[in-house]
């Protein structure tokens with residue numbers, strides 16, 4: 001048995017390929033560095049969904065339809081009562097998505113892509129005692145998310161940075177949440193059920209729950225000079241350094257560089273906290289050195305979550321919302337995998353090895 005199903009192949013996919021030795025991510029035949037340079041969120045969604053739905057998906061058309069759908073799903077924000085507003089944002093978002101109808105058609109897909117983009121900013125505003133901002137259907141998905149979050153039109157650099165983030169994390173092989181989505185799809189339960197299961201898998205700290213704790217770690221480190229000592233003590237306590245390590249990558253996660261690149265225009269135009277960036281660079285260098293020293297047999301490098309934390313912080317998302325933003329971007333990957341599974345796969349039903357007690361002889 002392979003603990004954690006490491007190296008077990010559980011699906012064939014045309015959606016994305018993660019090469020952990022080379023540090024390369026390919027999404028539908030396009031390498032991540034090229035995709036992130038050229039594609040918007042809508043382009044990437046159309047690319048991932050191509051041929052998997054009951055009608056063709058064209059990026060421009062998707063932008064218009066998603067805009068309209070954001071306006072439609074905004075009505076569901078009214079269901080966010082006080083108890084729901086008190087939940088962590090990703091849980092509140094999941095609770096609102098659970099109220100949406102299940103299905104496998106194009107309308108369901110549009111609803112599932114639009115809903116998290118609307119629910120997360122609305123919940124964040126409600127938590128601060130502010131009125132949710134209604135969507136602007138003519139904006140792109142990224143621009144509208146930021147407009148709904150901050151109640152003003154975002155800068156060009158901010159929109160590009162969020163687009164780069166959503167593209168970068170759109171799909172990533174058979175990670176835990178995508179596997180969860182495929183398991184549900186294999187029972188034909190419907191895409192809303194797949195997305196709900198995937199969000200539940202994503203929120204754990206070993207998966208998409210890591211970027212908030214990355215900022216907590218930077219705060220705890222405090223100053224560049226203290227980085228090495230603080231990290232050493234954390235490892236002594238048996239803690240893991242958040243934003244480092246990966247099941248597949250044995251080298252640097254290519255998504256970390258895509259996001260580092262996406263931060264540059266924000267840095268150049270003064271739209272970031274420069275002290276935070278300098279501290280993060282120092283922590284990254286110190287962590288790489290100390291992990292090499294302490295874990296010489298296990299190559300541990302920076303993963304996507306480290307730069308996610310810096311980018312989403314620069315875009316003014318509160319840290320407790322980072323997992324929810326991850327879900328906004330990854331939903332299209334979950335849906336594409338669920339459709340691929342439903343169209344081409346069988347019911348997923350592995351076996352277990354019984355190691356419990358045997359029945360007593362009578």
Ligand code: ACO
Pocket residue numbers: 004205206207208210239240241242243244245246247248295298300303304305
């Ligand atoms: N800090 C310190 N040590 C680490 C780290 C880390 N971040 N990651 C792995 N290790 C060590 C483990 O302690 C273990 O050491 P040991 O053999 O001496 O006990 C060894 O490396 C192997 O660890 P595993 O848990 O077997 O590795 P696995 O492939 O299961 O874990 C994971 C991958 C969960 C991402 C891990 O690296 C980790 O916990 N990282 C920190 C959390 C994080 O950043 N998560 C986001 C991942 S990216 C994503 O999901 C979108």
